Every structure is written in C-alpha cells, then in structure tokens.
Amino acid sequence: MIDVKKYCEYIYSSFFIPIYIYENKELTLCYPIQKKYTLPPTTYLIKLLEMRNNLNYTITKFYSYYGCIQIKDSNTCIVIGPISALPYSKETLFSMRNDFSIDESSWESFCNFFYNIPTQNLDIFINTLILINYTLNNEEMSHKDLNINLDSKLHNIINQNYSKHTAESMEENILNNNYSIENEFFRYIENGDIEGLSNFRIQTQNMKVGKIADNNLRQSKNIFIVAVTLATRAAIKGGLSPNIAYNLSDIYIQQMERLTDINAINSLLNNVLYDYTNRTANSIIPLNSDTVLHRVIQYVRENTNKNITVADIAEYFGFNRSYLSHKVKKQLGFDLSNFIRQCKLENAKDLLAYSNKSISEISNFLCFSSQSHFQRAFKNQFGITPQTYRKSV
Template sequence: MIKDIKSFCRLFYESTFLPINCYDYASDQSYTYPEDAGFDIIVNNPSPDFLNFKKNPDYFVSDSFTYYGYVESSGRDYCLIVGPVFSTPVTESDTHNFMKEWTIDASFHSRVSHFLQSIPPQSLYSFLNVLAYLHFCINDEVISVSEHFQLERLSQTDKISSVYTEKIMELKENQKYHNTYFYEKEMMKYVQNGDIKRLKELLNSSQNLVEGIVAGNALRQKKNIFITIATLTTRAAIQGGMNLEEAYQLADVYIQDCEHSQNLTYIENLNYSMLIDFAERVAKGKIPGGMSKEIFDCVQFISRHVNEPIQVGDVTEHIGKSRSYLTKKFKKELGFDISSFIMRCKLEESKSLLTFTEKSLSEISSYLCFSSQAYFQNVFKKKYGITPTQYRKQTQQIT
C-alpha cells in the first residue's frame, strides 16, 4: 500500500499530465494535481455523476464526452479521481460544453481552456488501462481491463466510437483530411443531369484527392470505394429520371464485375465506365427538345414494359388520354405511330439479348412476347436485313 499518496499523485501527474484528485476520508482533505490550473474549481463542485461509481475501479463518460475514472484503496482510506480526459484534442466548443456542464463562470474561460488543452488525449481503452495501473499501485491487485470493465459487452457504437476517436487524433496530428466531398457532389450532379461532357472533364482533371482508409489492403480498398461510388451514382441517376429498377440492376452488374476483378487498374477503368454509362442513360431518358411530357411518358412506359404483350390500349390507359388524341399526338411529334414504336423497342431489346446473352431464339421471342419464333425472325429480318442468328454471329465476333 502506498504510504505517501500525495507524493504519488504528484508524480503520477508529472509523468502522465492527466489530472488527478485524491480525497482522504480520514482528514477530509483533497490533493489536486495540477495545483496551479484552477482545477480546484471543478473538484470542489463535484458533479452528481460521481455518485454513480458502482465498483472499484470504475469510470463514466459525462455529457460533454469527458472521461472520469475512480479508484479506491482497499481499506477505504482514500479514493482517486482521474479526469477530465478527452479522447480528441480539445476545441473551443469542447471548452464551452465543459464549462456549461460544470456551471463554471465565464470569467474562468481562459484558465479552463488552457488547462483542458494541456491534457493529453486518451482513447477509452488507454484510459481504462490507466485506471487498472492505479488500482494495482494502491491495492496490489491485477485486473483484466476487458473483463472488469466488460468491454466485450460494449455496444457496437461504443466500439466504433473508440476507433473513431483514435482516427480523428491521427488525422489532426497529420493534417490529412478527407477532401472528396465537393468533388463527389459535383460528380453526382453531372450524373443526375446527364451532363456527359462536364463529367468527363471532371474525371479527367488532375485532383489531389484524399480518400478514407476503408480496408486492410489496396485491392479491398479500391473495391470498397467503387461500391460506395456505385451506390451514390445509382441514387443520382434515379433522381435524374432513370428507372429505379434499371438503375439498381445496372449497379449490381458493375459491382459484381468489380468483385470478380483482382486488378487495380481494371477497377479504376471500370469506375470511369460506370459513371459515364449512368450519365449517358440519364441523358437518354431526358425529355428531348420539342417533345411533350405526355409523349415522353409514353416512350418511358413502352421502354419499361418491352417484355410484356403491350398494346396501344395499354399505353393510352396509362397516360389517361383517348386513343385518337394520343395516336395523333405521337405521330405528330415522333413521325411514326405507337405500334411501330412498340415493335422497334422489342427489336432493339432483342439485339441486346442476341449480343450479350446466350439465350436461344425461342427464349428471346418468348421473353419479348412475340406470337412465335418464326414471327420474331421474320420481323427482325425485315427490319435489319439479316436474320437474328446472322446478327448474333456478327456482333459476338466484335465483342
């Protein structure tokens, strides 16, 4: 047992610069270090939270996110209170909140601010180890920090907060902050607007960007960043008018491609392609000049239902206009009738399926709701001058 507790507390402070107060039960006296920082203002007006210590040693975190620790001698001769301690370098806001919590008069602001800024930041885990050390010094008992303080029972938020505070300290010390926010915001704006030209200019510009560390190795880091950008891009494209399901499906395809890759350069190029692809699709979905909102809605409806047995009546019902009114307006604005456009959309979709899938002609014709495979082949050849099989051979050789 330590006989000269006052000297011990002084040496503890001079070694760690962590504020410490010792209360001697027998003499009803307190010893506070540092002695000349006005710390007595605080310990002589203790917070009711100090009454909540339930074991030895113990700790609590105040409303101003300040750590306080408690260690009592086994013979109940005295107790030690360590704190205040912050997990990050103290800011002006921290000082303000601290003084408010302790109802310290504003005239002491300068002294309190200087005092708080002199305290070295500690993570919660480090702080609890300090309490374990003090407990060993005065009670000659070794405790397991994780078991005694039940760290394994801390919520996920507490665990994240502990890591978070360490990272914030590191960032402030190195002055290396995230700077991608405004770049990402501008990038998403161009995707949402379908502004391909400006998006390419932004992506090709020289940017000294500092990204967060979100993985343990370079490949996983690149993939995680890609997934984040894909998520943001999907939201931006949907806000720009892209069909919700199509946007999500497209993002899934890009993310799966990214996950399968083991090449950093490939993922970087894929990221570029994905952004441009989304922007181009948004641009195509924008209402062209001279097209009314009604006809634009017709076009969008037909495009989204190309794999259904859609008829002119389905389109007019969706728009809520008469058949005669809508067919005339459609013909006037686009130069062809609704039935022709429905067939055109189905055939364009068949071209994609022939090029990028191994689906049989029977499967494609059935998927696009043609009356038969033969009919599909006939209208395809009439439109493009070659059979679906010939088209597949040509395009797959290219791709």
C-alpha cells in the first residue's frame, strides 16, 4: 500500500506543481505549505471532487488546469494544479483575484506563489495525471480517454466567451471589419507601396483590435506574430523570395520574443512592415508573369553566394540561354545577367550592414572575381564604396 502523503511529497519535489490531498472532500495536506487564499477555488474544486471517473481535470477561466485523481476504494482524492502553458503575468493574476478572493494585503504573496509554478502544456500535464493515476490505481488510460472531456470543456468555454464577446460588441456598437482592412493593409506590402502604407497606417492607428491574449504583453506579441505572418505572405505574393521572407520572419519573431516592453514591440512591428514593403518594392515581379519567371527570379535571389551565369540558370530550368534571356527581357524589362549582379550587390549591402564579414570575405562569398571588381561594381550600382556604406549604417 502506497503512503499517499509521502507519494505526494515526492510528486511535488519532482514537478513543483502544487498538490493537495482531500479526505471526504476536506483538505488534509498540501505541498507546498500555503495560505488559504491560494488553495483551489471552490468553483473548480466542486467540479473535480464530484467527478465520476477516477481521473479528471478542469479548465479554469484563466486557462490553467487542475487535475484530480480519486484513489480506488477510498475517500481520498488528490488534486494537482493549477498549471499553465504560459508564465503567470500580473494582468492574468489580476483577472484571477475574484476567483481566489484576494484582498490588497495578500496580493504580493499571492503573486509570488503563482510566479513559482512552472509552465507545462496540457499534453504534458495529462501525461502527469495518467502517471499518477496508474501508480495509485493501477489503471491504464490514454489521451484518447480524456480528449472527449477536453473537446466538450473547450467547446463550452469557447461558446461562453463567444457569446460574451458578441454581446459586448453589440452593446458598444462595434463592427468587426478587420478582414477588409487587413486586405487593404497588406496589399500595400504586396505592391511595395511605402507611401500608401504610411498613409493607411495613419488612418487606422486607432483601430480596435480583438482580444487574443489574457495580458497586454502577450496581446502585443500575438498581434506581432499574426502581422509578420501576413506580411510575409503578402511580400512573397509581391515577388520577394520565400527564402528571404521566411528568414526575415524567423529573425523578427525571435527578436520580438526577447522584448518585454509593449512600446518596443510596436516599434519593431512598424520596422517589420516597412522592411517587407521596401524589400518587395525592390524585388517586384508583375503578378501576371508566368510561374517559370517567378521561379527563375527566386532561384537567382537564393543563390547569390554561387557563381551562377545565365547559361547555368537556363540549363537548370531546361531552356536555351538566348530564349531565357529574351523571355526575361520581354516580360520583366531587364537583362538577366545584370539582375544576377544586382541581387549579389543587394545581398552585399545586408552583409556590410549586419555582419562582421570583411569586404574581402563578402567579395569571395558572393563569388566576385576579385575584391577590386566587387568594389567597382558596388560603387557603380550605389554611388558609394562598400567601406563608406558600412560606416554610414
């Protein structure tokens, strides 16, 4: 027979998720030792203790989870949680005050208790519950056994929140026209229209955005991710190389996740939108161009570090060299060999601005015949030497 108290002590010391032992629905012991105001709220406790299955869990209004294991042939229940996939923020904790009946004098202690709870997504939390249940009740269960309950619970929560949100929007006479605004907004990126983007951002700067997170910081970060995703697709549609567009997206999102200031996130998002628009403007390919030309242009942009020629590209795509040159010139209006050099030099600008590579290393990386050749080509293209450009940025 397992010593339940000792077992729960070991579980807590392994996972650091609060755990509670109830006998006849009365709390007898908990880990860690805590104040009354951090105990599981009655609303969720009743749901857990009145369950029919040996293993169950519930989802709170603040999107955390409590689990419960009823020990067979006994009046003992183990409750574990709350656990959340994201760290508790001050905004989330503030929204939890009513559930836990927190007064001003207990606020700091209440916050510190939740700050010390590790994060864990729902799948891993369910695995933890299944392990505890198997150990105590010798009962095998799987995610499938619990997902039926999850679907029902999530469906109810989503329906409740949808009804509440719809009612509030109707009361405030708010019309959600974000779809048409998004289409117009990202069309400026797709067309490389910097001036249009600037004017449109001024017109929509006070636009109401739907709530997609429980706290303001996560709200800003989620909006950032959505905007970058849409901007990436718009830029690719406008002719920017998918490789460049997706790499930019990864870099910007990683940079954003390091930020903890909402103003800094909004400022970075502004830079992102103009960066994508500017790059698209410099990479524009008519949308009515055939698929082959799009692939040729993307191939050039993604292989600037190789010694490619028009003949190499024609062979790669199965064309005659003169036919491909003529096709590009006729439909896109520029010489393909010049375009290859231009793409290499545009890449050189990025390397000069954002890398520690020397001018010689950049010249070799982009497969120029010599450093002097690279410097001459750069100055002819941009009217400035590579060294002067690097200092200016």
